[in-house]
Amino acid sequence: MRLPRFDYYSPNSLPEALTWLTEHRDPGIKILAGGTDLLVDIRGKVIPDGHRPRCQQHRRGPWSARAAAVEPVNCLMALSRVPELRGISLDGSRLRIGAMTTIAELERSPVIRELLTGLSDGAAQLGSPLVRNRGSYGGNLCNARPAADTAIPTLSLAGKLVLVSSRGERIVDHGDFVTAPGATVLESDEILKEVVFDIPDERRGSGYIKLANRKSLEISMVGAAAALTFEPAESGAGRRSGERGNIVREARIALGAVAPKPLLTAEAGEYLKGRKFDPDSAAEAARIAADTARPITDHRGSAGYRKMMVEVLVRRVLNLCRDRALTGVAREVNV
Ligand SMILES: Cc1cc2nc3c(=O)[nH]c(=O)nc-3n(C[C@H](O)[C@H](O)[C@H](O)COP(=O)(O)OP(=O)(O)OC[C@H]3O[C@@H](n4cnc5c(N)ncnc54)[C@H](O)[C@@H]3O)c2cc1C
Numbered sequence: 001m002r003l004p005r006f007d008y009y010s011p012n013s014l015p016e017a018l019t020w021l022t023e024h025r026d027p028g029i030k031i032l033a034g035g036t037d038l039l040v041d042i043r044g045k046v047i048p049d050g051h052r053p054r055c056q057q058h059r060r061g062p063w064s065a066r067a068a069a070v071e072p073v074n075c076l077m078a079l080s081r082v083p084e085l086r087g088i089s090l091d092g093s094r095l096r097i098g099a100m101t102t103i104a105e106l107e108r109s110p111v112i113r114e115l116l117t118g119l120s121d122g123a124a125q126l127g128s129p130l131v132r133n134r135g136s137y138g139g140n141l142c143n144a145r146p147a148a149d150t151a152i153p154t155l156s157l158a159g160k161l162v163l164v165s166s167r168g169e170r171i172v173d174h175g176d177f178v179t180a181p182g183a184t185v186l187e188s189d190e191i192l193k194e195v196v197f198d199i200p201d202e203r204r205g206s207g208y209i210k211l212a213n214r215k216s217l218e219i220s221m222v223g224a225a226a227a228l229t230f231e232p233a234e235s236g237a238g239r240r241s242g243e244r245g246n247i248v249r250e251a252r253i254a255l256g257a258v259a260p261k262p263l264l265t266a267e268a269g270e271y272l273k274g275r276k277f278d279p280d281s282a283a284e285a286a287r288i289a290a291d292t293a294r295p296i297t298d299h300r301g302s303a304g305y306r307k308m309m310v311e312v313l314v315r316r317v318l319n320l321c322r323d324r325a326l327t328g329v330a331r332e333v334n335v
Contacts, residue, residue, distance in 0.1 A: 002044055007075040014084040014193070017077065018166040021189045028074035031191060032325050033100060033139035036131050042073045066199035085138070085193060088112065100139025105151065106127070106137055110293045116197060117324060118153035118225050124151055125210045128217045138192045144178045147257035148219045151178070153208040155254035156225035161196050165190040178261040203245070204229040205325030207319045210256075211309050213300060221301040222254030224289075224313035228277070228321040231246045246326070249270045253285065253314060258293035258306055265289040268314070277322050286314035 011017040021029070032038055079085055085100035088109055095115055097106070106112055106123035113120045126132055126140070126149040140150045141161065151174070159174045163186060175197075177184050186192065200206075206227040214216040229250040251272040255263045268289040275281045295306035 003039065004073060006073050008078065009075060010078040010081050012081050014082050014164065014191070015166075017079065017082055017191060018164060018189070020077065021191070022166045024075070026074070027188065028072055029188070030073050030076055031142075032076040032078045033080075033136040033142075034102070034134040036127075036135040036145045037139060038076075053254045073273075079191070085191075090199070095197045095199060097137055097195045097197075099136060099141075099194055100173075101137045103127070103132040103135045103137060103140065106150065107132060115200055116153070116157055116206065118156055118208045118227060118321075119150060120212075120296050121208040122149040122151075122153040122223075122225070132216070137195065141174070141195070142178070142184060142186065142192055144180075144182050144184050144261070145219075146178075146181055146259060146261050146263075147223060148262070149208070149210060149220065149223065149256070151262045152223045152254045153206065153225040154195060155264050156208075156227045156252045157197055157200075157206055158227075158252060159195045161195055161220035163187075163190045164193045169193070171196070174262075175264050178283070182259050198307075200227075200240070202327050203232065204250075205321035205323065207317045207320040207324065209313050209320070211313060219300070220257050222258060222295075222306050222309045222313055224310065224317045225254045225256070226314070226317045226321050227252045228272070228318065228325055230277070230322075230325050246277050248275055248277050248281075248295045251285070253289055253318075254291065255293055255310060255314075257300075258295040258310055260294075263292065265292045265314075267292055272318075277318075282315050282318045282322075285318060289314040 005090045006074040009020060009289045011020055030038060056072060079100055086098045088101060088111055089096050103123045103126050137150055140148045141216055155174045161172045161174060161177050163170050163172060165187065172185060179185060204227060208225040210220040211222045212220045231247040231249045251269040253265045253268045255265060268285045271288050272281060272285050290307050290311040293307055295303045297303045
């Protein structure tokens, strides 16, 4: 891999990083987390221009191309020594995940497994152990790919992103963070500090299922994440038998790789709200979700196949959420 020449700056604290970014507002400066996306993006061309990859023979939609062509890079600011960006913590009624938390840390955390199960599923299905050890949660979100494996569950779990600069702090819903493939609302002097989640109701179940051409080291062809919250049981008997009510109070369903950015299918979630969860309502919600998907055809799969698989994956992930919410049994995710 041939990298261009660049300067390198490694601050030791968040205030130091923010001051430096304010003083050096230059589009050639990039923030470096684990580098598993950025270093690949800025490397020199290893494939000669004359080479025409097989994927270019397929019809492409307007958003399929790598969004913003990466601007020439003249300096990388590394976040690896900034302690304020690391770690998972419970803070009152909120769960906070620092942007530099690695994907492997997310995957292994019992707190994430228990409270944000869908995010734990996403982390476990990203890349390979090597990539998960190096790659960060913040990097996966800021890279803004429509298929990013932690972004889709983050959207379904209503994660809020805390963006900081020396001007102060602002909080952005994940749904408003990505504006196009590879583009976000981040200003050039801003850093993603952490992602904050409300502690879920005990009757909530969440999950993420990814369909890809291989089991690992593969970007998803379709991803489906959901979070379902159920009404409390009406009787003590129901509670004792493990049935804590089967009426959906809140439903959020998010899709990956079928739109220019991670897609929240509000219509499918609205349909389930207030309804009894059963095979028919799950199937109808899945059909609505498939209707909202806008996939393209590329080398990973055709638009028609992707749409069909949205329906299958959403139905499966809804059932997985129901099982997790009502019985506490976390069935193995298996596509
Ligand atoms: C072999 C391989 C396989 C992969 N497989 C998958 C996969 O299956 N699924 C998947 O979703 N991804 C996959 N990826 C992509 C990548 O590993 C993830 O997106 C990873 O989480 C990126 O994190 P990072 O720390 O390496 O980010 P970096 O590459 O360091 O940064 C990515 C982008 O985010 C910006 N950024 C990073 N942190 C911040 C911050 N705190 N504030 C502001 N901007 C920031 C950077 O400037 C850059 O633009 C794969 C990559 C490789 C090389």
